Amino acid sequence: MTSHAIRPLAARLLVSVAAVALLAGCSSSTQADETTGGFVAGDGSITVPKPAEREPAPELSGETLEGDPIALSDFAGKTVVVNVWGSWCADCRVEAPAFAALDAETGDDVQFLGINIRDSRAAALAYDENFDIGYPSIFDRTGQAVLGFRDSLPSMAVPTTWVIAPDGTVSARILGSITESTLRGLIEEAGAV
Incomplete structure (x- = not known):
C-alpha cells in the first residue's frame, strides 16, 4: 500500500x-471507566432551543426500579423533567436534594422521571431512599434509553437533565448538576409555551 x-x-x-x-x-482530561458507565461529569452547560427549533422527545419506556412498566408517554400533556443518574455519580448526589424538593413543591403540575443507568437495582433503590426521591425512574442498566435523545439534545455526561414541554418537545438540556433555582426557571419556561 x-x-x-x-x-x-x-x-x-x-x-x-x-x-x-x-x-x-x-474527554481528554478524564477517562470514564466501567465504574461510571462510560460517562463523565458535565460542565453545567444549559441548552435552551427556541420553541420553533425544539425537537420531539424520544419515546422512553422501560421498567421502574420496582419492576413496573413506565413510559414518558404516560405523562403526555405535562411538563416532564427527565434526569439521568447513577448511585455512583457524585454530581447526582449533589443535585438530588433539589430534585426531591422541586418534585414535592410542584406536585401534580410537573412530572419528574429518572433514568438510572449502569447500576444495580439495590443500589438505585438505596439512593432513592437516602435522598427521599418520590418520583419513578426507568431502570436502564445498559444506558440504552438515554440514546433516544441522540436526535434532539444528546447526553454526554451523567447527570444530564432534560425538560420536556407539555407539547412533547425538548425545551432544555443541562449537562452536569443543576441548582434548584435554575431548574425551577427552566420548568417555568417550558410550561409557559
Missing part, C-alpha cells in the same frame, strides 16, 4: 475514533 492510500484510511480512522469518544462522553 502506498503512503497516499494510507493517509485517507488514517484520516477516516481518526474521525471514527473521535466520533466514538464523543458519543461515549470521554
Whole structure:
C-alpha cells in the first residue's frame, strides 16, 4: 500500500475514533471507566432551543426500579423533567436534594422521571431512599434509553437533565448538576409555551 492510500484510511480512522469518544462522553482530561458507565461529569452547560427549533422527545419506556412498566408517554400533556443518574455519580448526589424538593413543591403540575443507568437495582433503590426521591425512574442498566435523545439534545455526561414541554418537545438540556433555582426557571419556561 502506498503512503497516499494510507493517509485517507488514517484520516477516516481518526474521525471514527473521535466520533466514538464523543458519543461515549470521554474527554481528554478524564477517562470514564466501567465504574461510571462510560460517562463523565458535565460542565453545567444549559441548552435552551427556541420553541420553533425544539425537537420531539424520544419515546422512553422501560421498567421502574420496582419492576413496573413506565413510559414518558404516560405523562403526555405535562411538563416532564427527565434526569439521568447513577448511585455512583457524585454530581447526582449533589443535585438530588433539589430534585426531591422541586418534585414535592410542584406536585401534580410537573412530572419528574429518572433514568438510572449502569447500576444495580439495590443500589438505585438505596439512593432513592437516602435522598427521599418520590418520583419513578426507568431502570436502564445498559444506558440504552438515554440514546433516544441522540436526535434532539444528546447526553454526554451523567447527570444530564432534560425538560420536556407539555407539547412533547425538548425545551432544555443541562449537562452536569443543576441548582434548584435554575431548574425551577427552566420548568417555568417550558410550561409557559
